[in-house]
Amino acid sequence: MRIATLQFAPRLGDLQGNIRRANALLQDGKVVQGAGVRVALDLLKPDVLILPELALTGYNFPSLQAIKPFLEPVGKGPSADWARQTAARLQCKVCVGYPEIETDDKVPADGLSNGRETCYNSLLVVDANGDIILNYRKSFLYYTDETWAAEGSTERGFHRLTFHSSDQNALESQVATSFGICMDINPYKFEAPFTAWEFANRVLDSQSQLVILSMAWLTLRDREELAALAGEPDMDTFNYWIQRFLPLIRKTMRHDANFDGDDASRGKKIVVVFANRAGEEPGTEGANPARYAGTSTILAITQKPAAEAVPGSDSEDSDDTKGAFDVKILCWDMMGATTEGICFADTADTPSMVFGLVKAAQ
Numbered sequence: 095m096r097i098a099t100l101q102f103a104p105r106l107g108d109l110q111g112n113i114r115r116a117n118a119l120l121q122d123g124k125v126v127q128g129a130g131v132r133v134a135l136d137l138l139k140p141d142v143l144i145l146p147e148l149a150l151t152g153y154n155f156p157s158l159q160a161i162k163p164f165l166e167p168v169g170k171g172p173s174a175d176w177a178r179q180t181a182a183r184l185q186c187k188v189c190v191g192y193p194e195i196e197t198d199d200k201v202p203a204d205g206l207s208n209g210r211e212t213c214y215n216s217l218l219v220v221d222a223n224g225d226i227i228l229n230y231r232k233s234f235l236y237y238t239d240e241t242w243a244a245e246g247s248t249e250r251g252f253h254r255l256t257f258h259s260s261d262q263n264a265l266e267s268q269v270a271t272s273f274g275i276c277m278d279i280n281p282y283k284f285e286a287p288f289t290a291w292e293f294a295n296r297v298l299d300s301q302s303q304l305v306i307l308s309m310a311w312l313t314l315r316d317r318e319e320l321a322a323l324a325g326e327p328d329m330d331t332f333n334y335w336i337q338r339f340l341p342l343i344r345k346t347m348r349h350d351a352n353f354d355g356d357d358a359s360r361g362k363k364i365v366v367v368f369a370n371r372a373g374e375e376p377g378t379e380g381a382n383p384a385r386y387a388g389t390s391t392i393l394a395i396t397q398k399p400a401a402e403a404v405p406g407s408d409s410e411d412s413d414d415t416k417g418a419f420d421v422k423i424l425c426w427d428m429m430g431a432t433t434e435g436i437c438f439a440d441t442a443d444t445p446s447m448v449f450g451l452v453k454a455a456q
Contacts, residue, residue: 095257095269095304095354095365098124098140099437101390101429103373106152109164113150113176120180124436138438140186141257146371147191147232147276147310148215150176153371155193156378158213158242165195165213168229169220178224185222187255189369191275191308192216193243194231215243217275217308219253228253232275234282238378248292251278252300257353269353272302276309279338294341301349302364309370313387313431317374320385325430327389335368335391336423342366342395343421343451354441361398363424365441367391372432388431392439394424423449 102119104112123132135143147153150173155161166173173192181188194216214231221227231246232239254268272293279293286292297305313320313328347362356363372388397419425447426439 095142095442096138096140096440097142097144097365097367097392097438098135098138099144099146099367099369099390099392100149100435101146101370101372101388101437102434103371103386104146104149104152105373106154106375107160107164108152109150109172112152113172116145116150116176119435122435124438135436135438136184138440140184140438142187142189142255142306143180143184144189144306144308144367144369145191146369147217147308148193149173149191149308149371151193152375153310154238154375154378154384156238156241161193161213161242165193167195167197168216169218169226174218174220177218177220181220181222182224187219187221187227189217189219189273189306189308191310192218194229213243214246215239215275216246217273219273227255228273230273230275232278234277234280236277238384248278248296251296252302255304267353269304270300270302270349271304271306272297272300274305274307276307276311279307279335291338291341294339297339297364298341298345298348303349303353305364305366307366307368309368311368311370311387313385315385315387315431317385320432323431325433327391327428328387328431329389331387331389331431332391332428339366339395346418347397359399361396363394363396365392365394368393369437370429372429372434388429388433390429390437392426392428392437392441394441394445396422396424398422421451423451425449 120135123134126133151164173190177188177190194214196212198210217230219228230250233246233248251273253271255271256266256268258266281288342364351358368391370390371386375384377383424445426445427437429437
């Protein structure tokens with residue numbers, strides 16, 4: 095599967111400017127490591143393109159009044175139009191984060207202003223024909239979201255995406271996919287135990303093989319620290335994201351077959367896509383600016399039976415997998431914290447990085 099994310103730094107409320115910036119970055123293409131050349135995204139032929147949370151509007155709106163000019167009904171508005179145009183041009187699925195407004199038509203209304211309205215922080219998924227595949231609504235709201243958005247339902251965060259092989263003689267495949275938006279991977283309202291891992295356990299329970307996360311994940315680093323990274327990823331952020339998926343490491347994966355046709359009896363994998371944004375936005379009510387962690391990453395967590403394991407490797411201890419699996423994290427691409435551009439992976443290719451697991455000190 096060929097997966098792309100667009101990491102960039104949208105400006106708050108600059109819808110048209112952000113659209114132009116997104117288009118320009120997609121047109122510039124992907125820098126191929128080693129070769130040092132750019133390859134246009136249409137030549138890379140992605141199966142799916144994922145954008146960050148509230149990608150084209152910016153994220154850090156202080157109130158409903160501030161974000162209201164940018165609210166869109168499902169499938170209608172600038173974000174949906176852009177997604178359809180881009181999906182048609184690239185002949186792939188496009189996932190874009192946007193601010194949604196839903197109006198209850200059963201309530202008598204004199205225009206929208208008197209109707210019953212509910213707003214959501216949403217992720218729209220469209221196919222190459224422009225059809226809506228999914229509209230997922232963020233279920234764990236950050237305090238910024240709570241000023242204008244209602245909670246969505248976790249049940250909407252699963253879908254079997256259909257992909258077609260480039261081999262015209264091959265059949266289409268359906269890939270069980272879990273969707274989330276940023277804070278969804280955290281303990282609900284931080285009242286649930288850190289080790290409840292609600293999102294990661296839903297991934298396992300649904301037998302998902304692909305996880306798509308649209309994010310506006312913050313960093314605690316200041317400007318000087320981000321500048322010092324010089325385009326390198328924020329590894330503190332990356333390590334935290336991995337922590338939120340420990341069940342995929344410690345528990346047996348439950349799907350029966352890998353979406354890419356690899357023999358599941360020789361090992362299983364779940365591909366996880368972290369599609370984050372970069373940049374900085376003004377703070378609200380005198381607060382510090384909101385700075386974003388970038389570090390968009392496309393990886394897979396793999397479980398290989400111990401008999402097939404690399405000699406000398408250790409399995410992660412747990413009640414479920416102790417001694418049974420060699421677990422690795424394969425990473426095809428990881429963006430810098432401040433980098434703008436395309437994060438891309440063909441999961442049939444050899445990953446650029448492989449992370450092993452280190453046992454915690456006793």
